[in-house]
Amino acid sequence: MAERVLEVTGLRAGYGPAEVLFGVDLHLARGEVAALMGRNGAGKSTTLKAIMGLLPPRAGSVRFAGREIAGLPPYRIARLGLGYVPEDRRIFTDLTVAENLAVGRRPGRSSWTPERLFEVFPNLAEMRHRRAAAMSGGEQQMLTIARTLMGNPEAVLLDEPSEGLAPVIVEQMAEAVLRMKAEGIAVLVSEQSLDFAAAVADRALVLEKGAVRWEGDVATLEADEGVRRAYLTL
Template identity: 50%
Template sequence: MLEIRGLDASYGDTQVLRGISLDVRQGEIVTLIGRNGAGKSTTLKSIMGDIPRRSGSIMFKGQEIVALGPERICRLGMGYVPEDRGMFGTLSVLENLTIGKPLGPRAWPLERIFGLFPVLKARAHQRATNLSGGEQQMLSIARPLYMGADFLLLDEPTEGLAPVIIDTIGRVVSQLKTEGLTVLLVEQNLPFATSVADRHNLVENGRIIRTMSNDDVIREEGELLAHLGV
């Protein structure tokens, strides 16, 4: 579904990604793990077209998208959930959820979204800034579903959340896989990552230095945690 080959990306004169190559098959959950500043979030932004200086190849659903901007990539069915969750503070939960236009038959109707996220229905007319961190994360995941994404880029969805809320986010991500979605996930929380993902890519200095099975990561968790400085 997603094939990346030799992806380079830069912020100004500073090169951040150096020849990133990875694959995500339809229906998989695949992670990017690594130290802070390794290039994980930059990889997601590059895929989504948020970084203008890119080279290499990004094939999504058989189409080359490395030269496309975020709006056109979104129309192909890719959704981006940023680390800061991207809330519009002056808008209600419902307004945040429906601010984007649904695109095609993949778009989830509100009834389906509220079935997966009942708390959003209960809070629909409250300001988004009044939600808890976990509720805001659910809203940020729900928004691309409403717009019709079937491939999600999730950037650190568990950061700053209490363990009980992390468990809830884990159930949500697993349910999305059951619903047929594909996910590329940036995650520092290795136990969470191994609870939901199929494969993992270890990123260091803008390169993927190792692709690991879920069993590999579970078996080597101690060494990886020491490497990541967690």
């Protein structure tokens, strides 16, 4: 069994008086891709934010690389080797592609470089000197993932990478996730598209009302119409 790099137990979190997560349990092994699935409002993005420290957990344990990180500020969690790709991108729009990548550089056990990332995202290679503000939404999403990988993370939290993107960009997103997996990076991807999850993930975890209601391999989820109707379809 591969080494577990991330273990979450009994995670509770919310916004103000509203509780969103009610005891989320999940784990992630080195080199594994797990898809966190569910309808809008199920708690997918909140789970990633709570793991990353962007939303302080109210209860529960979050262990990364054998260390308890619940309650740590996000910058300390990032320095430990946990990368985060937000749904809203948050790139530096006044900087060029090359400058955004340089900002994300951090020594680590992997060796991601701009040249390697340009192989994964050829679109970025063609616009390395372009300001990020002049890029399309899909191109900005690619840049966000590339900048995160420049930090040489051991694990990556990836929030809704395929939402609203053209099919050709989604294919490059999937290729990037598979390259991460090949490098031994653990990836937890929040995703609504079962097609995207099937293309990249080893396991699926289905959230409903802030708790994991189903867990198993993606092929089983694809074949189980009852589970899909109960937790995924509108």
